[in-house]
Amino acid sequence: MDLYGKDLICTQDWEVDELEAVLDLAAKMKRDRFSSAWTSLLEHKTFLMFFYNPSVRTRQSFEAAATDLGGHAQYLEPKAMRLKTEKTAGETIEDAAQVMGRYAAGLGIRMLEDKIGTYGEAEDLLREYAKWSTIPIISMAHDKYHPCQGLADVMGWAEWFGAGPGRRLDMGLLEGKKLLLTWGHGALARSWSSVQEALLIGSRFGMDVSLAHPEGYDLGPQVVEWTQENCDANGRSFEITHDPRAGYDGAHVVYSRHWMSPNAYQGGEFQKQEEIEKALQYPEWIADSEKMALTDDAIFTHPMPVDRNHEVTDGVASGPRSCIYDVAENRLHAQKALLALVMGNL
Amino acid sequence: MDLYGKDLICTQDWEVDELEAVLDLAAKMKRDRFSSAWTSLLEHKTFLMFFYNPSVRTRQSFEAAATDLGGHAQYLEPKAMRLKTEKTAGETIEDAAQVMGRYAAGLGIRMLEDKIGTYGEAEDLLREYAKWSTIPIISMAHDKYHPCQGLADVMGWAEWFGAGPGRRLDMGLLEGKKLLLTWGHGALARSWSSVQEALLIGSRFGMDVSLAHPEGYDLGPQVVEWTQENCDANGRSFEITHDPRAGYDGAHVVYSRHWMSPNAYQGGEFQKQEEIEKALQYPEWIADSEKMALTDDAIFTHPMPVDRNHEVTDGVASGPRSCIYDVAENRLHAQKALLALVMGNL
């Protein structure tokens, strides 16, 4: 298997055994973080990071990943970059991408819903870069997907079902486990990227999937369709419920996270305030100990930052079955493995 | 002595022999900046820098310190970070701090008076990070203290009283020397962090201390109390004067710097304009050659940037007894030694 130069925009674009290759290497890197086996893999290499949206964990973990591997990540805020649009003069992505490949070994892009006017625009921009670029394009979260979060998620869940973080990783442990992905109320109008990625990658690894949200909070039809296909291919179940409690029954992984409604874009603008007001109307949508008691001793997972006491109670988020910090840590290891495989010469 | 993992929020929290351990290593690092003895101490390690306030020298010297030691410093502007407050949704410091310890080897924070509503809030934030963090928290200047400036100050003064910058460092040379810390007029409404740190660390190292300022420019009561205790413990004198000339008599170190009044915060807001107007009313508060002639051939020190011809005349700031550039240079060496000791494995 040779992953050199491969883009990662959504895990659905990759084969399961390719994803497993990343996760296997991530597990090895986690066991011995500064081994000389990897500290020179990106020596003198540059990873460009375009943060259209700011970030804390994504920035820290990608930049640390490059440093760990002996390379350097450039933090770029492309507000400085005048791209050509239908209305304004500027540079084409063709020109921009072709030059970046002369300087760098990879390009990460983060662009969320408040930087675009219609769902899918950020995805289009990443795919346009991928079309012209000679170096791999990596999503660091965009309007549709967040593939590195997805890798960190399943790695963390498998660790918790096995011998624990930092031990031998057996992705087969996810087969037949039930993932509840449930909407949580809150005041942050959050992206679909992490939750959509979780549906896709969880179902790829053989989990039963239950998706729960109030009426009017549907996710993207393509994602729902792919999740169904993934579950069908593995002989697993996929259900959608609008009851805040039903999905907890027998769940092994509970993922409670707020996301915005499909009406968030109106007239080409992101309606943040309306979304926040609407989302606070459903206080029963919270992961609490009473609902967790319905599960099969489920672990609680979240991509962070956690909106405590909206999405989840303190008791659950800080409880003994919360894997949130371990999953967050895995961002580093999964991204290191990814960068090493697509930018290095492994 | 093992300083691994130790926070540095104020030098008063550390033992004198711990501070000396940092300064001894800093002196060695200064003599041979790129010796292989230290260029790998932080290899592949990440130091996170949170700049709530921008900076020139602090940024340059901390980032260069990490580079010198083989590591990498991430420059982060946490405006991107939504922390939970009483009024707004966001992430808890508990969550933020616990994850950062999975990625990085240390965390520096800079937060000055214009980013807070009440004196002490920045200190509280640093102490909250320190409570939850598994990695050391280092103040890069906050509303109360600036420990790395303090280390650079006393290192520079001891060098000037000894064989000179870059030579053997004897901190004992500060014993019995008189430090005049005097307010200077100006137009910049400056922080208490550097001057309060200088009072504390100067008095720890056995100096007599004279604090001079106009009525109404008192520093923090806790700092005044600790300075008195430090002087008492060393059998040295501490005096406060409101005369712009009296403190110069017999001084060995003159530190003239503007600082804001204790009335700078009103109703939870920093009153910058009022402070500037008030501070320009005292033109006699300036270090000039006539006042310097009253001293015992004192050196002139300042944490920079110098507000020339307000705080000090050009003649004194650029004169033969000015140690300002040497002290500024010591920021690099002292911070390198500090990072090596608390983040490396020395």
Added chain:
Amino acid sequence: MDLYGKDLICTQDWEVDELEAVLDLAAKMKRDRFSSAWTSLLEHKTFLMFFYNPSVRTRQSFEAAATDLGGHAQYLEPKAMRLKTEKTAGETIEDAAQVMGRYAAGLGIRMLEDKIGTYGEAEDLLREYAKWSTIPIISMAHDKYHPCQGLADVMGWAEWFGAGPGRRLDMGLLEGKKLLLTWGHGALARSWSSVQEALLIGSRFGMDVSLAHPEGYDLGPQVVEWTQENCDANGRSFEITHDPRAGYDGAHVVYSRHWMSPNAYQGGEFQKQEEIEKALQYPEWIADSEKMALTDDAIFTHPMPVDRNHEVTDGVASGPRSCIYDVAENRLHAQKALLALVMGNL
């Protein structure tokens, strides 16, 4: 030849053989980018980059250059820096520059026309830094010049007239070639820095030069005078025309780029909107295939970003004689060679 510590503010300040030394090393570095012969030349060294204006390619190529050489470039936005002016309190360049030399091995500055009130102010700031600094000052583009773009330009042209990019570089191939530097219409009100540098460095290397622009778009008199002197010294011709087609006749290099008029500064302010409106009035000023047919099979060059279909048609910019990506790539190699020579110890 020893270039250690030498400032580069304009190529006209350097001897031709000094420029050739940079280009020779750049060609070697290009042939074997990560050779151990250069990957440690700036090990543990810091290059400070002051971006008063943001940038994409300049930032990426300088930061990657430092990384390639084993060093680290700090990205600094000096809006954080309060410099003393006639009207405001702040730090003198004398103080700022003297301290930076204690931390870093070199300082790059980018400051374009919209950050100043009068043509030449950015040049003055660079020269003031150079006066006080103990480390080399490098222009990363300022109001008057862009020396690293100039180096990349002539390197790319010579490659195209020789055995091609990445092969042996023979700068003598530029002798007697005709450079057409022509204004292009557009909507971006662009700097004089790149085009003025191209006139100077092209004429230094023995090219015939034709400068073409509409009436009212004169470049700086000093640059025109120096270009004439350079051409005279080499026995080459220099002409200025206001005809959009005349200069193409027999040209070997066509450089079509928009630039603002000398009236862009009025009353100490940069009149961006007026400039853009005026510049769109000349649609005949575009490099197209019909004009390119008048040349001696000329290559098309541009410093990027290209304003396609204003400055040049897509057909020419993406055509078989376009060297724009190769020139852009050469920014990296030329800057690596420069940094190695003035900051390293070669």
